[in-house]
Amino acid sequence: MKATSAPFVRREMLAPAAPPITEAGAVKWLRENLFSSPLNVILTVLGVGAVVYLVSHIAPWMLRGVWNAGSLSECRQIIEARYGEGVTGACWALIRERWPQYLFGFYPSELYWRPVLAFVLMLVAIAPVLFDALPRKMLWFALVYPAIGFWLLWGGSVWVPVMALAGFGVGYGAAKIVQPIAGAILGGIAAVLAPVLWWLFLSGPAAETLQSVLPIALQEVRSREFGGFILAFTIGFTGIAFSLPLGVLLALGRQSDMFIVNKLSVGFIEFIRGVPLITLLFTASLLLNYFLPPGTDFDIILRVIIMVVLFAAAYIAEVVRGGLAALPRGQYEAADALGLDYIKAQRLIIMPQALKISIPGIVSTFIGLFKDTTLVVFVGLLDPLKGITDAVRASTDWKGVYWEPYIFVGAIFFIICFGMSRYSMYLENKLKTDHR
Amino acid sequence: MAVVTDEPKAGFRLGMLIYDTRYRSITIQIVVLILVMAGVAWLVDNLLRNLAVLGRGIDFSFLGNRSGYDINQTLVEYTNDSTHARATLVGLLNTLLVAFLGCIAATVVGVLAGVLRLSKNWVIARLMTVYVEVFRNIPLLLWILIIFAVFTEALPAPNAFRGENPAASMVLFDTVAFTNRYTAIPWLIFDNSMGWLTLGSVYLNIDLVLIVAALVGGFFANRAILRRAKRIQEATGERPTTWWQSILALFGPISAVFLFLGTHVDAPALQGFNFTGGLQVSNSLVALWLALTLYTAAFIAEIVRAGINAVSKGQSEAAFALGLRPGRTMSLVILPQALRVIIPPLISQYLNLTKNSSLAIAVGYMDLRGTLGGITLNQTGRGLEAMMLLMLIYLVISLIISGTMNIYNNSVRLKER
Incomplete structure (x- = not known):
C-alpha cells in the first residue's frame, strides 16, 4: 500500500510564544511589586509621594549650597545673587572653613600630624583583627598600638607608655619564673599580681628616671584641648577595645555557680543597665573626686572612658550571656568529658561558639557606644555634634547656622556605624557553619 | 566540671585550697569577696575623708527647702x-x-x-x-x-497665623497649630470638674482618677466577657456574639464619666498674637x-x-x-x-x-x-x-x-x- 500523501508530522519544535505583555519584563515586575492589590497601590502612591515631597524640598536647598564663603551672611548674599531674592540654600562653606575644628577640636594646629598619624596607625592595628587574611604577625602591632596611640595623642615622655607596656613583660617574666617552682595556678596569680604591683609602684619612678637619662618627649596636649571626631574616636575605640573583655568576664561571672561571684556580677550589671549613661558621666565628672584620696585629680577623658567601658561592658555581658545560654548543654558536657579544665573548655569550646552567636548583639552594642560618645558634651567635653557646633555657632560669622553642621556630623556618624553593622553581617556570614 | 573520683587519702593540706576542685571555688569566692570589700572600704574611706575635709556630711534635708x-x-x-x-x-x-x-x-x-x-x-x-x-x-x-x-x-511664630491671608495655617481641620514656641492642641474641658482631693501632702485630681478607673474597669470587663465567651465556646462549640458587649464594656464607662463631668472639647483659637484655649504643649x-x-x-x-x-x-x-x-x-x-x-x-x-x-x-x-x-x-x-x-x-x-x-x-x- 502506498500512501498518496504523507500525514503531517512536525519535525521541529515550535518556538515558544512570547508571554502576554502583562506577564513579562518591567510590566510584570511593576504589577507584582507595586500594584498587586488596591492597598498596595495606595501604599505605593503614598511612598512615592513622600519621597518626591522630601527630595523636592531638600535637594534644591542642598544643591544651591555655597562652598566658598567667609561667613553666613556672605553665603546668603551669594545665593541671592545667583538665584534671586529670597531663595535659600545650604552654606557648606562652614564645613569647608571649620572642618579642622570638627576633626580635632582645639588640638594645637601645628600638631595635627599626630592625631592623623595615630588614626592611620589605628587602621593598621585593627586591620589584622578585622580581617584574618592579613598576616598574623601584625597582631603584635595591634597589641602595642594603645601605647603608641596614647603617646601620639597626649604627648609627654615616651617612657610613660613604654613602662606601662613593660608591665606586661613583667607579668610574663613573673609567670616564667614562678611557674616551674610553684605550678601553673600560682604562676597565673603571679602573672596578674606582678604587673599590678609594677604599675602601682615602679613604673612611674622608672619612667622618670629613664626620662632624665634619655629624654625623648613630644609636646604635651591637655585633655581639654581634645574635641571633635578625635575625641569621639578616642573614647569610642578605647571603649570598644576594653569593654569586650570586661563584658565577657562579667558574663562568665553571671553564669558562674559560685554564689558570691554570681551575685556581684548580677548586681553590677543590673545597676549599670538601670541608670542612664548621662548620670554615670555626671558621676565621673562631678563625684569621682569624692571617692578618690583627697587631692587626686585625674584626667577627664580617662574618667569618661572608664564610665563608658563599664557601661558598655554591662550590656555586652548580657549579650554574651545570651550566647552562652543558647549553647546546647551537650557542648559543656563534651568539654568535661574530654577532661578540659574550666579555662581550656571556655577558650577552646564554649567561647568561640558563644561569641559567634553573639556577634550581632556585640556589634550593635559597639555602635551604641560609639553613638553615645556624643553625650560627653554634657560633662563639658567638646563632642563633634553639640560641643563643636555650639563653639562654631558662637562666632559672629556663623551665628544662625543650623542644618549644615548637623547634616555633616550625622553623615560621618552614619558612615561609621553603618560600616560597623555591615562588617558584622560579613563576619556572621564568614563564620556561619550550618549548611542550610 | 571535672569530678574527683578517688578520695585523697591524706587529710586537709593548705595546697588543696588551690588544687582541689572541691575547695577551689570557695577560695576564689573568698578572695573575690575580700578584694571587693577592700575596694568598697577604700572608696567609702576616701568619701568620708573628703567629706570631712569639706566639713559636711551626707544630708538630704535640702529636699525640704524652697x-x-x-x-x-x-x-x-x-x-x-x-x-x-x-x-x-x-x-x-x-x-x-x-x-x-x-x-x-x-x-x-x-x-x-x-x-x-x-x-x-x-x-x-x-x-x-x-x-x-x-x-x-x-x-x-x-x-x-x-x-x-x-x-x-522652621515653624512660623504664632502671629503668622493672623490676618486675611495668613503665612501659616493650622492643620488637622484647623485644630492643631504648630508654632515656633509651642504646639497648640485641642483639650478636654470639664464643666462639672470634681476638683482636687487632698490626702496629706498628696494631691489627686479626681477627674483624672475617675477617667483612669473607667478605662481600667472597661478593660477588665472586656477581658471577663471574652473569657466567658471562650469558656462557652470550649464547652459547647458555639461562640456567643460578643462584639457589642465588648464595645459597651470598653466605651460605656468612659462615656458615662465624660458625660457626668460635662466634657467638651476646647480647640485652640487665635486671639491677638497668641493662641488661647486648648492645651499649649511646649x-x-x-x-x-x-x-x-x-x-x-x-x-x-x-x-x-x-x-x-x-x-x-x-x-x-x-x-x-x-x-x-x-x-x-x-x-x-x-x-x-x-x-x-x-x-x-x-x-x-x-x-x-x-x-x-x-x-x-x-x-x-x-x-x-x-x-x-x-x-x-x-x-x-x-x-x-x-x-x-x-x-x-x-x-x-x-x-x-x-x-x-x-x-x-x-x-x-x-x-x-
Whole structure:
C-alpha cells in the first residue's frame, strides 16, 4: 500500500510564544511589586509621594549650597545673587572653613600630624583583627598600638607608655619564673599580681628616671584641648577595645555557680543597665573626686572612658550571656568529658561558639557606644555634634547656622556605624557553619 | 566540671585550697569577696575623708527647702515657692510622661515600620529599610537637636497665623497649630470638674482618677466577657456574639464619666498674637517625644521584623490546612509565637527609651535630670546626694518596667512540660 500523501508530522519544535505583555519584563515586575492589590497601590502612591515631597524640598536647598564663603551672611548674599531674592540654600562653606575644628577640636594646629598619624596607625592595628587574611604577625602591632596611640595623642615622655607596656613583660617574666617552682595556678596569680604591683609602684619612678637619662618627649596636649571626631574616636575605640573583655568576664561571672561571684556580677550589671549613661558621666565628672584620696585629680577623658567601658561592658555581658545560654548543654558536657579544665573548655569550646552567636548583639552594642560618645558634651567635653557646633555657632560669622553642621556630623556618624553593622553581617556570614 | 573520683587519702593540706576542685571555688569566692570589700572600704574611706575635709556630711534635708526656680511645664501644681522635693516630683512626672507617650508611639510606629519592611511592595519595603538604617546609625542626640531645630527655626511664630491671608495655617481641620514656641492642641474641658482631693501632702485630681478607673474597669470587663465567651465556646462549640458587649464594656464607662463631668472639647483659637484655649504643649516636649519615638521605633521595627521572620512558614500553612481564616491564623497562630520572640527585646527598648529621655537637657525639657540632677544640684551644691537619689529613682523605674514586662512575658511564654 502506498500512501498518496504523507500525514503531517512536525519535525521541529515550535518556538515558544512570547508571554502576554502583562506577564513579562518591567510590566510584570511593576504589577507584582507595586500594584498587586488596591492597598498596595495606595501604599505605593503614598511612598512615592513622600519621597518626591522630601527630595523636592531638600535637594534644591542642598544643591544651591555655597562652598566658598567667609561667613553666613556672605553665603546668603551669594545665593541671592545667583538665584534671586529670597531663595535659600545650604552654606557648606562652614564645613569647608571649620572642618579642622570638627576633626580635632582645639588640638594645637601645628600638631595635627599626630592625631592623623595615630588614626592611620589605628587602621593598621585593627586591620589584622578585622580581617584574618592579613598576616598574623601584625597582631603584635595591634597589641602595642594603645601605647603608641596614647603617646601620639597626649604627648609627654615616651617612657610613660613604654613602662606601662613593660608591665606586661613583667607579668610574663613573673609567670616564667614562678611557674616551674610553684605550678601553673600560682604562676597565673603571679602573672596578674606582678604587673599590678609594677604599675602601682615602679613604673612611674622608672619612667622618670629613664626620662632624665634619655629624654625623648613630644609636646604635651591637655585633655581639654581634645574635641571633635578625635575625641569621639578616642573614647569610642578605647571603649570598644576594653569593654569586650570586661563584658565577657562579667558574663562568665553571671553564669558562674559560685554564689558570691554570681551575685556581684548580677548586681553590677543590673545597676549599670538601670541608670542612664548621662548620670554615670555626671558621676565621673562631678563625684569621682569624692571617692578618690583627697587631692587626686585625674584626667577627664580617662574618667569618661572608664564610665563608658563599664557601661558598655554591662550590656555586652548580657549579650554574651545570651550566647552562652543558647549553647546546647551537650557542648559543656563534651568539654568535661574530654577532661578540659574550666579555662581550656571556655577558650577552646564554649567561647568561640558563644561569641559567634553573639556577634550581632556585640556589634550593635559597639555602635551604641560609639553613638553615645556624643553625650560627653554634657560633662563639658567638646563632642563633634553639640560641643563643636555650639563653639562654631558662637562666632559672629556663623551665628544662625543650623542644618549644615548637623547634616555633616550625622553623615560621618552614619558612615561609621553603618560600616560597623555591615562588617558584622560579613563576619556572621564568614563564620556561619550550618549548611542550610 | 571535672569530678574527683578517688578520695585523697591524706587529710586537709593548705595546697588543696588551690588544687582541689572541691575547695577551689570557695577560695576564689573568698578572695573575690575580700578584694571587693577592700575596694568598697577604700572608696567609702576616701568619701568620708573628703567629706570631712569639706566639713559636711551626707544630708538630704535640702529636699525640704524652697526651690526658688520655675519650671515651664508641670503636671502637678508647682511654683517657685515649692520645695526641692516637689520639683523632683515634677521632674519625675515629666520623665514618666515623655517615656509613657514615647513607648506608646514608638510601639505603633515600630510595628508599622517592621511589618511594612516585610511588605512585598518594593517602594514601601525600601523606604522602611532606609528609615530604619538612617535612624539606627545616627546618634539620638542629633535627632533631638534636629527636630527641636525644625520646631524652633522652621515653624512660623504664632502671629503668622493672623490676618486675611495668613503665612501659616493650622492643620488637622484647623485644630492643631504648630508654632515656633509651642504646639497648640485641642483639650478636654470639664464643666462639672470634681476638683482636687487632698490626702496629706498628696494631691489627686479626681477627674483624672475617675477617667483612669473607667478605662481600667472597661478593660477588665472586656477581658471577663471574652473569657466567658471562650469558656462557652470550649464547652459547647458555639461562640456567643460578643462584639457589642465588648464595645459597651470598653466605651460605656468612659462615656458615662465624660458625660457626668460635662466634657467638651476646647480647640485652640487665635486671639491677638497668641493662641488661647486648648492645651499649649511646649516644643521641647514635642521635639523630645518625636525624636525618642522615631529613634526607638527604628529599633522596634527590626525586632518586629525578626519576630515575624522567626515563625516558620509551616505554621501558617498548618493553620490554613486546619481551615482557619487569615485573620484568625494571624491572631491565634502567628502572633502568639512571634510575640514570644518580640517581647523580651521590646522590654529593653522601653527601658532604653526611658533612660534616653534623660537627654531632655539638650532641649531644656525639665525632666528628672533637669530638676533634681540639674538646677537643684547646682543651687544646693549637694551633688552627691542628688546624684544618688537620681540614680536610685532611675533604677527603680527600670526595675518596675522590666518587672511588669517580665510578668507579661511569662504569661505568653511557651509552657513546656
